[in-house]
Amino acid sequence: MTAPALLAQTFRGPFLENAHLGHAVISDTLGVVEAWGEAEAVVLPRSSSKMIQALPLVASGAADRFGLTEKQLALACASHEGAPEHVSAVADWLSTLDLGEPDLICGPQPSRDTDLKLQMIRDHEVPCRLHNNCSGKHTGFLTLGKFLGAGPDYVDPAHPVQKSCLDLFETVTGLESPGYGVDGCSAPNYATTVAAMARAMAWYATAHTRDDSLSKAGARLVQAMYAWPEMVAGRGRACTLLMRAANQPVAVKTGADGYFVAILPQQGLGVALKIADGTTRAAECAMAAILVKLGVVDAGHPDVRRFLNPDILNWDGLVVGKVQPAASLLS
């Protein structure tokens, strides 16, 4: 077993303050192209697996049966910030299914859109399940469940929706999953190696070159993500800004606890990384570095620099430190 590698650090003045170790893999469809840390580390990819969890929705024919738009497919792959545009898009989608907020099983989460969050506090309004960052994914689950004629408990691992998700998760990762953990939104989240996850992202990156129906479904999801970057995350968030800053169509997706993946169709490459201590800021920094290394984004772009080399500010707004990626990621 390889040790995790240094992926990012923070400094305060001249002193190293935090060191973030982890595992990162660049893969093509055949396997590892380059790796840092332990490529075979088995972890939960959390929301970085959302484009896999949305795959049965498209591959089954459910998306076409219910006439889902590209924007709705992007939402099915999203960890959105619960801004008004996300909340209304999910509510509208649910209504086309004759369903509503109570049918979601994702739990309520406060909006991460600052204006909406403050307005809801002032209006004494309680966050609901539509605000949950996973409400698009869950509406995708409900759409598939309706198509399959299955029951309402769609987060049960024995439910046809989750059995489809596991089946296609193992198909695109090319590995049997050793099991699952329950995610923040109550859905099962299947474990796999970082290398298998990167290879799955390479499968997505090359899906547009293949004619089989599963690959066509994957290609539609990738297309939806980079066509609607603001639906996948939101204003000021890493996924949205890095997709917009890219000099070519790419899809990137964060996951909780320091996971991050990228799909690079022009290169036919996939990337997966996990910060072993779970720090999101470090995962964003490491992913930005790998995208710079691969020539997908420019290190000098302001929306890249804010993740690659962000200043650390104190309460008075002074610059007191910085985040920086491990040199090995950029070489």
Add this chain to the structure above:
Amino acid sequence: MTAPALLAQTFRGPFLENAHLGHAVISDTLGVVEAWGEAEAVVLPRSSSKMIQALPLVASGAADRFGLTEKQLALACASHEGAPEHVSAVADWLSTLDLGEPDLICGPQPSRDTDLKLQMIRDHEVPCRLHNNCSGKHTGFLTLGKFLGAGPDYVDPAHPVQKSCLDLFETVTGLESPGYGVDGCSAPNYATTVAAMARAMAWYATAHTRDDSLSKAGARLVQAMYAWPEMVAGRGRACTLLMRAANQPVAVKTGADGYFVAILPQQGLGVALKIADGTTRAAECAMAAILVKLGVVDAGHPDVRRFLNPDILNWDGLVVGKVQPAASLLS
């Protein structure tokens, strides 16, 4: 150089999700009693050094000259949550100096007291410097500055207040500091080894046994911290709850980016630890484990368990994982 050691982990279902490495030292006044990781790692102790930053305030005679109460001394050592009782106590103290909120240089910080924070949002009230978790420390700096007849820029490392702080920091750690970083509140924060910081805490733990004036000043600060645990942090916070849960008088103090110290007068021991990735939840877990090991708190006490072995809940309130300390901390 020794590698950092595993200090805490989180699990989600059967899967390891996050591993937190770091350095921890139990020390007496002579030196290391037990260590995990690299005892000589040089880091910034951040707010874990507040009882040292308050030492010149007492040792100089300024605290007596201005008739400071024990409660005010606890506030000088605090990272308080900006609850109404903290804000009003700091405002009252400033007024006794004929000073006010604009004289603080700590920057504004939103209150971390939920009720006050929500009320301020509803009232469109902007957080001020009184709400900053360091406002007590800064009022201590202003008190010392007034006593010394020094100028208003008390966070300048060349200011007499900060020169006194550095002088006593080096005295109690027994090491020349290699320099400082600027803290979240704009004050210089001096670096030292984890071992030296633990030894400094042992100096505080034994201060009540010595007759020199510096030791008497240190003993007064320790006494103030454990007499006023709710002033040092606040309701629901680790420092306050662990001090209250202890079966003997102890003082514990968190610092940002995964630092934590403890002063154990009955054993004459000091503890210092740093989570190398900066995760507060892991630092709280590791400190709770060391306090259990040393017989200071009971692992079954609910206010210990919430830091030692907390459940991880998801948005729907389900238990989906747990935090646990490294076995080596408890053995």
